[in-house]
Each structure stands twice: as structure tokens, then as C-alpha cells.
Amino acid sequence: MEVLKKSIQYVKGVGPKRLTLLNRLNIFNIEDMIYHFPRDYDNRSHYKNIKDLQIGDKTTIRGVISGNSQYIRINKNRNIVKYLVRDNTGFITITFFNQPYMRNKFKPNDKIILNGQVKGSSYGLEIINPAYEIIPNLEYKTKLDSINPIYPSTEGFSQGQLIKIQQNVLDMVKNKIIDYMPENIKKENKLCDLNFALKNIHFPDSVQALRVAKYRLVFDEFFLLQLALMQFKNQIINNKNTVPLKSNEGVDLLIDSLPFKLTAAQIKVLQEIMQDMEKATPMNRLVQGDVGSGKTIIAIIALYKAVINGCQGALMAPTEILAEQHYISLTKILRPMGIKIGLLTGSLSKKEKEEISQGIKDGKVQIVVGTHALIQETVHFASLGLVVTDEQHRFGVRQRAILADKGNNPHVLVMTATPIPRTLALILYGDLDISIIDELPPGRKSIKTYGLTLDKRNQAYDFAKKELEQGRQVYIVCPLVEESENLDVSAAIDIRDELATTYFSDYEVGLLHGKMNPKEKESIMKKFLKNEIHVLVSTTVIEVGVNVPNATIMIIENAERFGLAQLHQLRGRVGRGHSQSFCILLHNNKSETAKERIKIMEETTDGFVISEKDLQIRGPGEFFGIRQHGLPDFKIANVFRHMKILKRAQNQVEILLKEDPNLSLEKYPLLKSKIQEKYGYFQGI
Numbered sequence: 001m002e003v004l005k006k007s008i009q010y011v012k013g014v015g016p017k018r019l020t021l022l023n024r025l026n027i028f029n030i031e032d033m034i035y036h037f038p039r040d041y042d043n044r045s046h047y048k049n050i051k052d053l054q055i056g057d058k059t060t061i062r063g064v065i066s067g068n069s070q071y072i073r074i075n076k077n078r079n080i081v082k083y084l085v086r087d088n089t090g091f092i093t094i095t096f097f098n099q100p101y102m103r104n105k106f107k108p109n110d111k112i113i114l115n116g117q118v119k120g121s122s123y124g125l126e127i128i129n130p131a132y133e134i135i136p137n138l139e140y141k142t143k144l145d146s147i148n149p150i151y152p153s154t155e156g157f158s159q160g161q162l163i164k165i166q167q168n169v170l171d172m173v174k175n176k177i178i179d180y181m182p183e184n185i186k187k188e189n190k191l192c193d194l195n196f197a198l199k200n201i202h203f204p205d206s207v208q209a210l211r212v213a214k215y216r217l218v219f220d221e222f223f224l225l226q227l228a229l230m231q232f233k234n235q236i237i238n239n240k241n242t243v244p245l246k247s248n249e250g251v252d253l254l255i256d257s258l259p260f261k262l263t264a265a266q267i268k269v270l271q272e273i274m275q276d277m278e279k280a281t282p283m284n285r286l287v288q289g290d291v292g293s294g295k296t297i298i299a300i301i302a303l304y305k306a307v308i309n310g311c312q313g314a315l316m317a318p319t320e321i322l323a324e325q326h327y328i329s330l331t332k333i334l335r336p337m338g339i340k341i342g343l344l345t346g347s348l349s350k351k352e353k354e355e356i357s358q359g360i361k362d363g364k365v366q367i368v369v370g371t372h373a374l375i376q377e378t379v380h381f382a383s384l385g386l387v388v389t390d391e392q393h394r395f396g397v398r399q400r401a402i403l404a405d406k407g408n409n410p411h412v413l414v415m416t417a418t419p420i421p422r423t424l425a426l427i428l429y430g431d432l433d434i435s436i437i438d439e440l441p442p443g444r445k446s447i448k449t450y451g452l453t454l455d456k457r458n459q460a461y462d463f464a465k466k467e468l469e470q471g472r473q474v475y476i477v478c479p480l481v482e483e484s485e486n487l488d489v490s491a492a493i494d495i496r497d498e499l500a501t502t503y504f505s506d507y508e509v510g511l512l513h514g515k516m517n518p519k520e521k522e523s524i525m526k527k528f529l530k531n532e533i534h535v536l537v538s539t540t541v542i543e544v545g546v547n548v549p550n551a552t553i554m555i556i557e558n559a560e561r562f563g564l565a566q567l568h569q570l571r572g573r574v575g576r577g578h579s580q581s582f583c584i585l586l587h588n589n590k591s592e593t594a595k596e597r598i599k600i601m602e603e604t605t606d607g608f609v610i611s612e613k614d615l616q617i618r619g620p621g622e623f624f625g626i627r628q629h630g631l632p633d634f635k636i637a638n639v640f641r642h643m644k645i646l647k648r649a650q651n652q653v654e655i656l657l658k659e660d661p662n663l664s665l666e667k668y669p670l671l672k673s674k675i676q677e678k679y680g681y682f683q684g685i
Contacts, residue, residue, distance in 0.1 A: 003030055003172065003173060003176070004029065004030050004031035004034070004173070004177070005029050005030070005031065006029060006030050007028065007029055008022050008027055008028060008029055008030065008032065008033055008169075011030070011033070011165060011168050011169055011172070012168045013161070013164050013165050013168055014165060018157070018161065018165070021154055021156060021157045022157075022165075024154045025152065025153070025154055025157075030169055030172065030173065033165065033166060033169045034169060034170070034173065034177075034198055035635055036151065036152070036166075037201055037202075037217070037635055037636050038149035038150055038151050038201070038202065039150060039151065039152050040150040041147050041148065041149060041150060041204070041210070042058075042147070042148040042150060043147045043148075043207070044060045044115045044131075044144060044145050044146060044147065044148060045060065045145050045146060045147055045206070045207070046059065046060060047059070047060050047061065047062060047145070048060075048061065049087060049088070049089040049090070050063065050085075050086070050087050050089050050090035050091065050092050050125070051089035051090040052089070053092065053118050053125055054118065055118055055119060055120045055125070056117070056118065057117070057118045058115075058116070058117045058118075059115070059116075059118065060113065060114065060115045060144070060145050061085070061087065061092065061113070061114045061115075061127075062087065062111075062112075062113050062114075062135075062138045063085040063086055063087040063092075063111075063112060063114070063138075064085065064086055064087070064109055064110070064111055064112070064138075065083055065084075065085060065106045065107065065108055065109060065110040065112060066083075066084040066085060066086045066091065066108070067083075067084055067108050068108060069081050069082065069083050069102070069103045069104070069105075069106070070082040070083075071100070071103045077098075078097075078098060079097075079098060079100050080095060080096070080097055081095070081096040081099060081100065081102040081103045082094070082095050082096075082123075083106055085112065085114065091124070092118075092124070092125045092126065092127065093121070093123045093124065093125070093126040093127075094114060094116075094126070094127050094128075094130055094132075095126055095127070095128045095129070096128075096129055097128065097129060099129075106134070110134055111134065111135050111136070111137060111138055111140075112132055112133065112134050112135065113132065113133050113135055113140075113142055113144050113145055114127060114130040114131070114132050115130055115131040115132075115144055115145070116128065116129070116130030116131060131144055132144075146203070146204075147203075147204045147206075147207065147210060148163070149163060149166070149202050149203065151163070151166075166202055167203070170198070170199060170202060170203070174195075174199075175195050176195075177194055177195050177198065178194075178670065179193055179194040179195070179670075180194070180670040180671050180673065180674040181194065181220070181671065182667045182668060182670075182671055183667070184667065185223075185652060185656070188652070189219060189648060189652060190215075191215070191216045191219060192212045192213065192215075192216050194216070194220075196209075196212075196213065196216075197212070197213040197214075197216040197217050198213070198217075199213075200212070200213035201213040201214060201217055201636075214636065215645065217636050217637075218636055218637045218638075218642050218645050219645050219648070219649050221634050221635065221636060221637040222637055222642070222645060222646045222649035222650070223649040223652060223653060224674065224675060224678055224679070225679070226649055226650050226653045227653045227656065227657075227671075227675060228675050228678070228679035230653050230654075230657055231657065231661070231662075231663075231675070234657060234661050240281060240282055240409045241280050241281065241409065242280065242281065242282045242385075242408065242409040242410065242411065243280075243309075243311070243385065243408075244277075244278050244279060244280050245277045245278060245305055245306060245309035245311065245385060245386075245411070246278045246309070247305075247308050247309050248274065248305065248308075249308055250304070250308055250337065251274075251301065251304065251305060251308070254301060254304055254333070254334075254337065255301065257333075257336075258297065258333070260441065261442075262294070262297070263293075263294065263437075263439045263440075263441055263442070264439060265293070265436075265437045265438050265439035266293075266294050266297070266298055266437055266439075268435075269287055269289075269298055269435040269436070269437050270298050270301060270302075272285065272433075272435050273285060273287075273298065273302050273413065273435070274302075274305065276411065276433070277302065277305060277306070277386070277411050282409045282410060282411050282412065283411035283412060283413065283433075284411075284412050284432050284433065285412070285413055285414065285432060285433045285434070285435060286414045286415075286416065286432040286433070286434045286435065287299075287413065287414065287415045287416075287435045287436075287437065288416055288434065288435070288436045288437070289415070289416075289417060289436070289437030289438075290417065290437070290438075290440070290572075290606070290607035290608070291417050291568070291569065291571075291572025291575075291607065292440055292441070292444060292572065292575065292576065293417075293437040293438075293439065293440055293441075294437060294440075294441055295390075295415045295417065295437060296326065296329060296390075296415075297333075298437070299315060299388045299390070299413060299415060300329065300330055300333055300334065302386060302388065302413055303315065303330070303334075303367050303386060303388065304334060304337070304339065305386075306367075306385040306386035306411070307339055307366045307367060309385065310383065310385075311383050311384065311385020311386065311410075312360070312363065312365070312366055312367065312368070312381050312382060312383055312384050312385060312386075312407075313366070313367040313368075313384075313385065313386040313387075313388065314367070314368050314369075314370070314374055314381070314384060314386070314387050314388065314406075315330070315367070315368075315369045315370075315388040315389075315390065316370060316371065316372075316374050316375070316387070316388070316389045316390065317369070317370070317371060317390045318371070318390070319371065320345045320346065320347060320371055320521075320522055321521070321522065321525050322390065323343065323345055323369050323370055323371050324343065324345070324522075325547050326369045326390065327341065327343040327369040330367060330369060334367070339366050339367060340359075340364060340365055340366045340367075341365070341366070341367045341368070341369065342356045342359055342360065342365035342367070342368045342369070343356070343368070343369050343370065344356045344357070344360075344368055344369070344370035344371075344373045344374055344379070345370055345371050345373055346371060346372070346373050347519055347522065348373075353373070356368070357378060357379055357380075360379060360380065360381055360382070361380045361381070361382060362382060363382030363383060375402040375406075379406065380406065381406050381407055383407070383408075384406050384407025384408075384410045385407065385410050385411065386410055386411045386412075386413065387407070387410050387411070387412050387413070388412075388413045388414075388415065389412075389413075389414050389415065390415045414432060417569070417572065417607075438608070444575070445575065445578075445579075445580050445581065446575075446605050447554075447571055447574060447575040447581045447582065447583050447605055448580065448581070448582050448583070449571065449582070449583040449584075449585065449601050449602050449605070450582070450583070450584050450585070450602065451559070451584075451585045451587060451598035451599070451601070451602055452584060452585070452586055452587070453586075453587065453588070453589050454558075454586055454587065454588055456586075457586055460555050460584045460586060461499070461503045461504075461555075463553070463582070463584070464476075464503075464504075464535070464553045464555060465503065465504070467552050467553050467582075468504070468507055468534055468535070471531075471550070472550060472551070472552040472553065472579065473528065473531060473533075473534055473535070473536070473548060473550050473551040473552070473553075474534065474535045474536070474551065474552075474553040474554075474555065475536050475538060475551055475553065475554045475555065475570075475573055475574065476495065476499070476535065476536070476537045476538070476555045476557065477538055477539070477540065477554065477555070477556045477557065477570055478491065478492040478495055478537065478538070478539060478557045478558070479539070479540070479557070479558050479561040479562065492511060492513050492537050492538065492539055493511065493513075495537050495557065496509055496510075496511040496537040499535065499537065504534070504535045507534040507535055508532065508533050508534050508535070509533070509534070509535045509536075509537060510524050510527060510528060510533035510535070510536045510537065511524070511536075511537050511538070512524045512525070512536060512537070512538040512539070512541055513538065513539040513541060514539055514541050521541065524536070528548060528551075529548055531550060536551075540562075540566065540570065547576055548573070548576065549576045549577030549578075550577060551573065551574050551576070551581075552574055552575075552577070552579050552580065552581040552582065553574065553581070553582050553583075553584070554570060554571055554573060554574045554581070554582070554583040554584070555583075555584045555586065556570055556571075556583070556584070556585050556586065557586050558586065558587065558588065559585035559586060559587040559594075559597070559598065559601075560587045560588050560589075560591055560593075560594030560597070560598075562597075563597075563614055564597050564600060564601065564610050564611075564613055564614035565607075565610065565611055565614045567585070567597065567601055568601070568605075568607050568610045568611075570583075571583040571601070571605075583601075585598050585601060585602075600613050663675070
């Protein structure tokens, strides 16, 4: 429908100034405005009898003016007008400040409708400066007793202005929007018409109409995204062929040579991966595992399987530190098996990069570990059979696809240590099969976690000194690099300088933050790994992948500034050796949310439990940066609040794709067009 793509500047009431404000709200065309949904509603349709009113109620009253006004002049510039309003159950006073014209506004026995907040005063119950309307009878329907939208806005843009523009937009498209949802799906899921939903999400005829409209629009968001992702997954399965990697010669020998036994969860996930790699369609699998659950060894065995089947493997990590750690692990385990392993990162010299790239191209390098450098145009593989991406949330869908495109439909294994509730994982990774390592290796000691208020910081430092005296190392994490006037947090630079001259003056105190260049970061981390730095003051750049077994204390400053999932990731930097490790959360305990987070962290080290709580507290948008995946944020759906609708939408997608995987039946052309319009850029469908 062309009118939906028409610029918002052509709508009545939108001048140059308002156009700028609308653009600030990411509203550029008619469709953007229609899908700029209210964040809340002022429900004036809910009436109360005067006798049932409570102080603090924001309510609507229908009543009758009882007698004449009372006018009180306080001084030259201040005056008050009061009326008494009655209904069949009692009386309430309405008061108007500095509006002298109101003294003759109402006559005795005028029937009126009022809306406002109930307060207590010496007069009894009172509403100050209410919205009002004189009505012919007490059953009369007015705009005042409607359900009014409250929109996300920006400075300089009033709700009244936004409402008027939205009304003008809806008038332009009234009953003209083509409903892409097939009738059979609407009937099966009790969905209202799209035009009805869009009108009533903004200006509901009733509470029930609002509920029906919201249900339709929430269902649509879940359904369209799941349909796009599942279609994409089916295309991969049906349209792509790869070389089955069936040989397992030497795999058992490799597993037996490990200095530890695989857990039952690791064996189960490894079997799923091996079975996938032996198929003629490419594997596309996500492995979720909590911090320390042993994902890396699973990836190493899978890469070895690719090599013994005559193919190359690639492992892409988000940082050079993590890439180097993986390189060391692979070299230690696979080089004795005669496997040639290469490392390709941005900090290598030009000559080193050229040598590694040539080895990859001619097949001499059988497994390459690297950062984003792996997806550069100059990197070519002889026979790429398996792509592994670690800490997937640091890469987007496109980056994953670019690396996979360097081979002939290679198998793809995605790993993340960020525990994601399974339902949310199905949204973020709907194109992937999901495996979960839900068991930690035996003997690993649980990290003891304690919350301390900021005034007890000295206790945390005293405890850390005892660990340092035992030869251990300490992390101290701060949320900011520099002081901010807006946030009451300590700067990492200042803390490092303070601690180096006071508490930890007998030890080497290092500093790591995001404003350092890559070489500086690498140098600091290598010194910490070698125990040349004893206390590392850092921002969240150490959140992912850093493995220093000798570090046993994690102190997190201003822990209330972090989400639960991030606190859990940071905590996972310790507890990697055989010694007992500790995490101390220094926090400002004024916030109830902060108290709740600290309590959860103290009570559990289960990342999946924590992720569920985090999703509940913060919502999916903040919990996990969906935009990083090439997927849009939801405008109205909420994974936690609308879980039942999500499951219904997912079930409907499964039914639909069993019937018509390519949406080629006559009843689905509009739906297919909508998917291509909304998600074609992501999928290539």
C-alpha cells in the first residue's frame, strides 16, 4: 500500500519543526507513525461512585453541580474557585486555582463529567483543576470518558500534538490497510482484522477492544519473525547440500587422551554435533553452555572431525585475547595429532598475515583461529568444512554468514556462554538447532558471592589482600572509565591510582579499559596471565573469554549499574582454577531492583536461572541486544509478559510450514510479500 510509505511531512499538522521531532522518534513515513504504539493509556472510561473514592485515585466521575460557586481571593494574583459536586452516593469538592472565569462556568444542577486525581483536604475529598465537560444527561458519552493513549515522545513534543497527528494519519488510511494475515490463521487464533487492531491500539473503543487489538499486534510480531526465521532454516536444510563428514577415525583416541572426562551433557551435545556433520545438509547449531561448562573442548573435537574428513576448520572469536587462548588450547590438544593450526588476528604484521593467508588458501593450515580478520576479502580457504563462532552475541548474523560463504556450504557451529532462556533463544536463533550443556565438570567449585554496600568497600579490599598474600590475583571491575556528572560511579582510572598507592601498594596494579588500543589491551592481559600484574582494575572489556586460573577474587564496583546476565559473565572470569573463588558485589542498596539483583546473584550461580530473572526484570530488548543479530526490536510484544502468545505463534508457524513450506498456496501471497518486505534483507528470501 503506497500511502504507508508516504513521508510523514505530508500529514496535516506536521510542519518543519514537528518533522524534525518525529524523525528524532524514528518516524519518517505514515507506516512508522501508525506503528508508533502508545507506551501506556489514561483510562478515563472507568467510573467510580463518590462514596467509593480513595485518596490518590485518578478517576472519572459523573455528577451534578450542587449550588453556586465559592470564590476566594487570597491576594491580588491568587484566587480559588470551588464547587460542590454530588451523585447518588455522596459529595466531592472541585477546586480551580487562579482561574477566576470558572466562578460562573457552572450553574446549580448542571450535569457534568470530571476526570482528575482525588486528594484529601480540610473540605474532605477534592479534585484540583479537573478536566470537565457539561453533559445533557448522566449517560451521555463524551471524549472525556475515553481511553487516551500516552506515547513515547521527545522534548518539545506534547502528547496533544502527537495524538492529533496520529488521528490525522489514521483518518488517511481508515479501512484501507490490506490485512496480510490469511483468514484461516485469523480464525484459528481468534485474531481481529488489522484495521480494527491499528485503530483500537491507538484510540480504543473500550478496554475489551484494546485487549483484542493488542493481542493481534503482539501475535503478528512473534508470528512474522518466527515464520521468517523458520523459512530461512528450512531453505538451508532443503536447498543446500554439503559434503557429509562421516569418518570418526581417531576421535575416540583424542577423547581418551584428554586429561579429564567429558560430562554426560558434553557427550550428549557432541553426539548431536557429530550426527549433524555426517548429514548431506549443513549443520546450523547453537551450543549454549554456562561459564565453565566446557564448550571449547566440544568445538575442538568437532574441528578435529572436520580435518580427518579432509576439510579445514575455522574458529572465530570476538577478541584477540580469546582467539589466542583458543589457539593455545587447540595447539596443546591437536598438534600432537599432527594437525597444522594457524592464528590470524589484526595485530599480526603484514608478512605474518600473508604467510597465514597463503597457508589457508593452499590447505596447509588445517585449522585457523582468528578474529574478524577471518572474514576479510583477502582470506580464501582451500576446503572449509566447519565454521565455529564463539561468543556469538558479539557477532551479527551477517558476519556469521560471511565466514560461512568462504566455503561450499560448510557446517556451522555457534557457541555462547550467555545463557538465554530457551524461548528467547528460539527468537534470536530461530534459524539454528539448539543444544545446551547444562552441567559443570565435576570438582569445579561454585563461586561464593557476597553483596556489600559501598561503605564496606574496605572489607572487600582486606579480603582481597589475604588472597594476594597466598599468591592469587584479583579483578576489580568498574562500570565507567571517567567520572560522569550523571552517574554516581567511580572511575577505573581513579580507582587504579588510589589502590596502587594505598591498599595494594605492595603489588603491581594494572589498568584495562575500552579506550586503550588493541596492542595495549593485549599487553596488559598477557602480563596479568603471567602474574606480572597482581590486581587488574578494568571496565567490562574483561567480560568475555578471559581465562586466568590464578585469579580468585572478582570485586565489582557499583554492581547496581549492571544487569544480571552481565554480572554473571563477569563473575565467570574467576573460578577457573582449583582454588575456591569469590565474587564481591559492591553496591548502592537504595534501589529495590538493585537489592533484588544482588540477592539473586548471592543465591545462585546457575546462568539459566539468572537469565530468566534478568529477562523478567529488564525485558528482552535490554537483556540481549537483538539489533546485533540483524533483527529489529519488538514494538509491542514482550517475550516475558506475552509468553503464551509467543508459544501460540510458534505453534502456528510450525503448522503453516508443514502445509506450505514456501508459502506458495493461493491463500498466502500477501503473507509472503509481508515477510519479504519485513525480513527479506536479513534472510535473502
